[in-house]
Amino acid sequence: MGLRHKGLDGPTFQMREKMFAIGDDFWIEDSDGNKVFKVDGKAVRFRDTFILEDAQGNELSKIQEKKLSVRDKMTIERGSTKATVHKRLIGIRDHYIIDVDGGDDLKAHGNIVDHEYEIERDGEKVAEVSKKWFRVRDTYGVQLAQGQDVPLILAVTVCVDQMARG
Numbered sequence: 604m605g606l607r608h609k610g611l612d613g614p615t616f617q618m619r620e621k622m623f624a625i626g627d628d629f630w631i632e633d634s635d636g637n638k639v640f641k642v643d644g645k646a647v648r649f650r651d652t653f654i655l656e657d658a659q660g661n662e663l664s665k666i667q668e669k670k671l672s673v674r675d676k677m678t679i680e681r682g683s684t685k686a687t688v689h690k691r692l693i694g695i696r697d698h699y700i701i702d703v704d705g706g707d708d709l710k711a712h713g714n715i716v717d718h719e720y721e722i723e724r725d726g727e728k729v730a731e732v733s734k735k736w737f738r739v740r741d742t743y744g745v746q747l748a749q750g751q752d753v754p755l756i757l758a759v760t761v762c763v764d765q766m767a768r769g
Contacts, residue, residue, distance in 0.1 A: 613749040615745065616632065616633055616745045617743075618745060618760065618764075629642045639658055640754070641656045643655075651667070652665065652667050652668075655754055655761065664680065667680075675690065677689075677762040677765065677766060684755070685703075686701050686702060686703045687701070688759060697711075699711040699762075709729070715763060718764075719735070720763075727748075728748065729748045731745075745760055
């Protein structure tokens with residue numbers, strides 16, 4: 604990969620479309636092709652659960668889909684931080700709100716289904732997701748701004764990908 608896009612200067616990761624099938628595991632690679640994070644899909648009673656782990660198998664985030672809620676949403680638990688991802692009900696463009704307990708909220712907007720969108724905090728872009736960076740089918744990239752909570756942003760992309768297909 605090695606590409607930098609639109610002024611973002613943080614790490615870049617490669618992900619696979621529709622990678623999050625329950626029971627499946629998937630590796631997220633860095634720009635050098637190293638396996639740095641693993642998404643472990645588990646089926647639990649009334650919800651889908653994904654665990655984001657580092658390369659050594661340490662749990663970094665737990666991502667759970669709330670199946671029985673009025674509006675689909677997923678929660679991310681990362682240590683003491685909890686974030687809830689839900690789709691905005693108004694508007695024609697895909698728009699997701701990420702409520703971060705005790706922190707600044709995020710929003711993801713753009714062409715979610717085609718993996719061409721941005722994640723912002725207070726109007727500032729913190730990550731960009733694009734499929735155009737790759738020729739490999741079913742692959743897309745996530746470029747972060749410097750200093751971001753990498754596991755949290757990657758967990759958000761897992762949620763958005765899962766919810767866009769739900």
